[in-house]
Amino acid sequence: MATLPIRRALLSVSDKTGLVEFARTLAAQGAEILSTGGTAKALRDAGIPVKELSDHTGFPEILDGRVKTLVPGVHGGLLFRRDLPEHVAQVEQHGIAPIDLVCVNLYPFEATVARGASYEDCVENIDIGGPAMIRSAAKNHAHVAVLTEPEQLLEVAKEIAETGGTSLATRKTLAAAAYARTAAYDAAISRWFAQELAQDFPQRLSIPGLLKQTLRYGENPHQQAAFYVDGTHRPGIATAEQVQGKELSYNNLNDTDAAYEAVAEFEEPAIVIVKHANPCGVATAAELNAAWDAALRCDPVSAFGGIIAANRPLTAEAAERITAIFTEVVIAPDADEAARAIFAKKKNLRLLLTGGLPDPGAPGTTFRSVAGGFLAQSRDAGRVAVADLKVVTKRQPTTQEMQDLIFAFRVCKHVKSNAIVYAKGGATVGIGAGQMSRVDSARIAAWKSAEAAKAAGLDTPLAQGSVVASDAFFPFADGLQAAAAAGATAVIQPGGSMRDNEVIAAADEAGLAMVMTGMRHFRH
Template identity: 65%
Template sequence: MTAVPLKRALISVSDKGGLIELGQALAARGVELLSTGGSAKALRDAGLTVKDVAEVTGFPEMMDGRVKTLHPKVHGGLLALRDNPDHAAAMDVHGIGGIDLLVVNLYPFEATVASGADEATCIENIDIGGPAMIRAGAKNQGFTCVVTDPEDYAALMAELDANDGATTLPFRQRQSAIAYGRTAAYDAAVATWMARFEETPRRVAAAGRLAQPMRYGENPHQAAALYVDGSNRPGVATATQHQGKDLSYNNINDTDAAVELVAEFTADPAVAIIKHANPCGVATGATLAEAYQRAFDCDRTSAFGGIVALNGTLDADTARLITGIFTEVVIAPAATDEAREIFAAKKNLRLLTTGTLPDPRQPRRMMKQVAGGWLAQDHDTGFVADADFRVVTKLAPTDAQLRDLRLAWTVAKHVKSNAIIYVKDGATVGIGAGQMSRVDSSRIAARKALDVAEVLGLPQSAAVGSVVASDAFFPFADGLLAAAEAGATAVIQPGGSMRDDEVIAAADDAGLAMVFTGMRHFRH
């Protein structure tokens, strides 16, 4: 059967948005309305005739509403194959009426967890009857239409208008797909929350809600879209966009890298400039404008068309500097009205505000698809306090060097491996990223420092007098010696190589101060 006339509807919704208008539209078409609890009350208060599900089942709502729709007269009405004689006979014998439309949205479990509610409250917001009904109705797509999102109410009305008060099979199939996606996402959210009771969950699930379809992914031949996971973590996926065209896949990927990096800095104004998911310049300063200029000076060429992230409110002075070159995206916790006016003149510049910054130490699970499965790991929240830095050379770093070592180590966490970062006076002056050899990364970073010197008119490499960070240990002394040749005076690295003694001896011979962190920061 393709077209099913809509005669009877069951409505049970947590989100009451659009409920009254939906009920009125259905009643105007002569549809019998069944409902529960707050939904029934809201419809009655609007002057509509509603039959309580309790009247249908013969059982009252009980156990604080935990049990109300789990009954054969509900699920039989949702699951019955109307063209099957045995099903039809069972309906007649047991007084089960068919349900042609099910409108259900679920208890707000995801929002409850995101609000920081206690465990008991979160558990009470795990819906049982709703998902059971949705799955039953969606399975019976030949006869039952399921609507789980208020945003689909208009499409339902258009379907009824176009088909003389009936739903067609293609429409019901589409709604079934949406319905199963909703219950899968809901169960995934619950499973993810519950997974904290297992160190390595036996099964994992990931889910998201479509936030933005995209023209394409990394390349024009790849389809792509952005989904939000309901965690409300501050960042690119939850930011407010104030101007500019939609973000592309690459924009979102790079902007995420930028905001996660700049969020590491809380003591001083900081700016990170990102290109192809790697930092090309990071700096702190007395003001955001100063920090931006110093980050920009690290690699002016790569900054063109890059992503800029700030850890404070975008002000007019900083906005003027940023608009000096073409920039794809700027993301900050907030922006002044004057800054937004300055950006308004650059129609292709996207401005995003997050309200606050993500917590870089908040635990979360990262998943990456591989052929035939998924890799899952904790987000890199690793942090080593300055007091835990272990000086391993005869020469200890000065306080000024320690500050730069901290910045270099923080940036290294966000640079693709192998990562080498030179920092001087609170700003990166050379970054080597993503090379197969750590020596090559060292050489690239040193070359970048020479470029900085040329742009700024310095008499020697900007790496002279700098400190250097390596995201993993130096397996041989050659990478460290390359940094020394570039002019570095202090080194920070995890340590842990079989040849640590050789590397330490080489540092001593070169007159370098070196500290070990005991923690590496691979980023692949």
């Protein structure tokens, strides 16, 4: 189909970015511009001729503006097929003029919800007329162009100026974007209603997503990938400003998210080092420098080329330490100018600053695709405190052991199952992740502890005198016995095994203190 000229356009936007320039292009082509409210005022103030929509349709705005575009003069002008004589006859009979282009962006419902507005304000920001016009124009894209995003205006204006109208290919692309926009808008409204009604898993679930970045590839070069944001504004990779560095990859984003969610678990200054979505070093301290030193000591080999997360603004001293090894990504709430200058010397290092930390206890939903669908579950926001723990052995943990047990169990929550974490003095000293057997995870963590000690020039494995955390119960005593052999003195685990009594007896025999949480932290 040939390029179609724009003889009449309807413009009604809340985001007026690029509006005046776009309207000038239309006016230069001789198009009549219909508008209303703030959009009409903005155009008149810019000296662009505008016809009030109510004057065009002959129907006034009613119900406080709730009804102004839901009239035959608008939707008849959008939906009629110019190639069907019977349609042409009908619109002529009823005095309906064609509308060749619609530019609409919707009431800011998502932003209204994000700022914590009242129920009534959220309802009033549910757009009805806008989605109706968008869908009408998109359905009839053979004859009508529909613009729904401010960034579309420049390209479409350029095409209109150069060709005198819009091509079918452009209108198809715009129509696809229009339906995607209304689908995401409806999904956001649906999600809000479900939250208001405390429906964790409604009968129908739609997930809104806005493309933030097309990625070079996925986990592997033969896979395609993209990064979408869902509008929840959870601080982290979705809110981060990339200050410097190469383009982020799929694996970078996945690992960085894992690191930042983990570091947010701690109230004290903390550093988390992640490799392949697993922490390989975690530490808390009175200040970031000490936390970095302790986190790196746990596994300096795996830390090479890793992801670093901090839960405090980065200083020059922390930046000097971090840049002393090869690092892919650093993420933190902020960084001072001196720290930024140090990072800038490593031009490929990606520095992400988020402006805040995610709340580890906040509700939310996580998703995983499966064949033919996806799994949805509430985010693992579970945490345990000393008061939640049940001591099941003859020996009680010491105060320091209890502090380390809580720390180790928080780390365990972010390690792939089966997970074993040795910790001492607020730092990990051995991590075993992702093994099919829990006893293997305990042995691997102990081996890594011994290797880290050698790297630090120490004669004694780091796990000597540590505590150990298990993300799930010990099905047999062998895992606990492996931890005792590694030098652990206290154990934290969920409990609930048929053989709990055997495990408790083994702990008593080894002189260990053991507490049970009643909470499991599987992570697959």
